[in-house]
Amino acid sequence: MIEVEQVHKRIGSRDILQDISFTWRENRMYGIIGPNGAGKSTLLSLLSGVEPYQSGRIRLRGRPIEQYGRKELARWLAVLQQEALPKAAFTVREIVAMGRYPFQNWLGQEEEDAEELVDRALELVGLHGMESRRLNQLSGGERQRVALAKVIVQQPQLILLDEPTTYLDIGYQVQLLDTVRRLQKNEGLTVAAVLHDLNLAAQYCDELIVLQDGKIAASGTPEEVLTADLIRSVYGADPIVLRHPEHGVPQVLLRRGKDLE
Numbered sequence: 001m002i003e004v005e006q007v008h009k010r011i012g013s014r015d016i017l018q019d020i021s022f023t024w025r026e027n028r029m030y031g032i033i034g035p036n037g038a039g040k041s042t043l044l045s046l047l048s049g050v051e052p053y054q055s056g057r058i059r060l061r062g063r064p065i066e067q068y069g070r071k072e073l074a075r076w077l078a079v080l081q082q083e084a085l086p087k088a089a090f091t092v093r094e095i096v097a098m099g100r101y102p103f104q105n106w107l108g109q110e111e112e113d114a115e116e117l118v119d120r121a122l123e124l125v126g127l128h129g130m131e132s133r134r135l136n137q138l139s140g141g142e143r144q145r146v147a148l149a150k151v152i153v154q155q156p157q158l159i160l161l162d163e164p165t166t167y168l169d170i171g172y173q174v175q176l177l178d179t180v181r182r183l184q185k186n187e188g189l190t191v192a193a194v195l196h197d198l199n200l201a202a203q204y205c206d207e208l209i210v211l212q213d214g215k216i217a218a219s220g221t222p223e224e225v226l227t228a229d230l231i232r233s234v235y236g237a238d239p240i241v242l243r244h245p246e247h248g249v250p251q252v253l254l255r256r257g258k259d260l261e
């Protein structure tokens with residue numbers, strides 16, 4: 001689905017990403033983790049085709065990403081970014097329906113019944129009944145769910161999520177990631193999410209990539225990657241790593257400073 005080969009991204013005189021290589025397959029959920037400023041969002045922008053890079057190669061379904069037109073990319077790749085929602089006072093329903101733009105002809109018509117898709121997406125994210133509310137009348141968490149519904153109506157093969165759980169309380173964090181994971185499994189999609197919460201990353205992702213200073217510090221299954229040593233060396237925190245009592249995946253407990261004992 002995605003092949004990234006020795007990609008290098010420079011902004012000004014700074015190397016933001018260096019020597020990035022990996023292959024992502026269909027029907028998998030990938031997590032991108034790492035400290036602030038490591039290059040996670042930049043990597044996601046490169047994969048979505050909106051950012052150029054200096055050297056290396058990104059191939060989507062065997063074709064270099066540069067060869068795709070905007071609309072063609074949007075027909076099978078969707079990015080969840082709350083900041084990318086329109087600022088003006090559109091209704092929830094209007095915004096979610098905007099996810100169908102790539103499928104419309106120049107008259108704004110399309111073959112699929114978009115209304116039905118919008119209804120289903122609103123239902124899936126629990127926003128049914130709020131469809132005529134305006135975006136500026138919603139909380140951060142509700143807006144995040146609008147952004148997910150807009151992604152769902154796009155019916156993408158690949159979903160890129162940039163910190164999707166920001167603004168969400170723990171109940172909605174689990175609900176959002178459950179929805180994404182169910183969709184990924186039911187439709188056989190590829191999903192990649194930048195996540196700060198290592199415990200959620202371990203529970204939802206098949207594989208993780210750890211970025212540090214623009215380079216891949218580790219990659220593999222959560223079991224392989226989330227060790228106390230790795231977390232210490234990448235984040236400078238000294239954690240306790242346990243197994244989840246139900247799922248067996250690694251879970252990270254933080255320790256406060258020794259002087260506070």
Ligand SMILES: Nc1ncnc2c1ncn2[C@@H]1O[C@H](COP(=O)(O)OP(=O)(O)OP(=O)(O)O)[C@@H](O)[C@H]1O
Binds near residue numbers: 011016039041042
């Ligand atoms: N337009 C830009 N101009 C200059 N530097 C930039 C630009 N965009 C990003 N950077 C720098 O590139 C580095 C990587 O940024 P990026 O946003 O990809 O990191 P991140 O891992 O997503 O961080 P965070 O966890 O804080 O969101 C940072 O040091 C950032 O300051």
